[in-house]
Amino acid sequence: MKLLVAYDKNTSTSKVLDKALKRAKESSAYVYLVRTCDSDLKEREIRELEHRLNEIREEVFKKHGIDSEVHILIRGLSPGEDIVQYAYEKDVDEIIIGIKKRSKVEKMVFGSTAQYVILEAHCPVLTVK
DSSP states (O other), X not given: OEEEEEOOTTSOHHHHHHHHXXXXXXXXXXXXXXXXOOTXXXXXXXXXXXXXXXXXXXXXXXXXXXXXEEEEEOSSSOHHHHHHHHHHHTTOSEEEEEOOOOOXXXXXXXXXXXXXXXXXXXXXXXXXX
């Protein structure tokens, strides 16, 4: 089994990672820990983000014997499109994504990455609040 964990510093990351670890252990899954980014990030910011994701990978997955890898997606797509496309490319069996409460107006104006992923992904999507 392959899991894609969408990392976002603005959501309840610890809950998402806890759920991902539990799911990975239950199914002996391979984990892709991914983060989408705008193409205007500086190289230093990308290195820092990659370092942080690798720390998480070590602390959460590798420590528990879960095979995993980190990917920063900078492809010019919206975050939802990036996650869905990457999951399809890697033939992922499940996507785990954090959600945060937004008003109807915020969803209308800013859109919802989680909503896009839920509606467009080829596989099940587990949302964690």
